């Protein structure tokens with residue numbers, strides 16, 4: 001058995017595409033540009049201390065380490081309901097439902113809600129979990145070119161009438177490109193064609209809008225999104241995810257969403273931490289502003305690299321094209337103390353290997369200024 005897989009691994013290695021797991025040796029690097037700890041919460045010792053200290057005046061059950069069962073059996077707690085209520089109120093949604101991760105949410109919601117007579121229209125650069133979600137569903141799926149809303153309209157003109165329900169699925173901030181969906185336009189299209197709208201805020205939640213709920217809040221379209229998915233695994237420095245939806249849809253998902261039903265619930269301590277960071281993050285405007293400022297400055301500094309500073313997100317892709325080049329150049333940057341990992345297919349389309357710099361609110365401009373110099377130097381040497 002092994003020889004077949006050994007051969008396949010060798011093929012990946014020859015292509016510069018072999019992945020492995022390595023424990024993070026953070027002491028080797030002075031700047032981690034590959035983490036999704038966008039608000040700096042994961043590295044904030046004071047905040048973590050405050051959370052643990054709250055234990056003295058909270059019930060011990062709120063700090064338990066295991067749910068020990070699916071939520072549908074004995075793994076449900078008041079913490080989960082409390083967090084769902086808080087999310088629903090903040091997102092001005094009728095209801096919210098927790099999942100164990102963004103991956104669980106996307107692979108659980110799409111197959112539960114959309115079947116044979118339905119059509120899923122998905123942006124071509126949507127995350128793998130969305131892709132896997134529609135592969136698990138019995139609905140038809142068509143992918144429109146990245147943020148090409150004219151093509152999306154053309155598909156709807158052609159196909160809308162053939163399907164009972166049509167759902168448009170898009171990320172708000174695209175995970176590997178850092179560019180942003182035009183949510184207002186998607187809402188207009190949804191209304192024009194009477195479709196549903198599903199927005200994945202994995203990389204927007206925590207960072208945009210008056211209280212940091214995400215891009216949908218920033219564009220004042222909260223009421224117009226039928227299914228809004230957010231994850232605690234990025235800016236909120238935890239694990240878990242949620243969908244904001246109607247009460248009926250929540251009940252339906254509880255009965256039909258397999259990635260929710262057939263898995264152990266999140267541990268109470270995680271639910272408690274998620275509520276804690278969510279509430280803190282509503283007031284973290286200073287961090288959000290600092291992050292936007294840093295992102296804008298780095299984008300301008302890198303303008304000469306051909307990285308189009310067309311959007312304002314904190315995810316900055318540096319195109320490399322070739323897998324081996326991305327791998328070698330990332331290793332060079334790591335030797336200089338920058339934790340940059342090469343992003344290669346299948347995480348991104350063929351021929352578009354890249355660095356994906358992700359900036360966090362606990363970084364300082366002095367560090368990034370030096371990083372920009374190093375990147376520009378590397379780029380000019382390799383041309």
Ligand SMILES: Cc1ncc(COP(=O)(O)O)c(C=O)c1O
Pocket residue numbers: 101102103104106127129171175200202203231232233240241
């Ligand atoms: C757009 C998008 N959705 C969902 C996920 C999965 O989220 P989680 O890490 O919580 O499983 C990711 C993770 O990278 C993502 O980028």
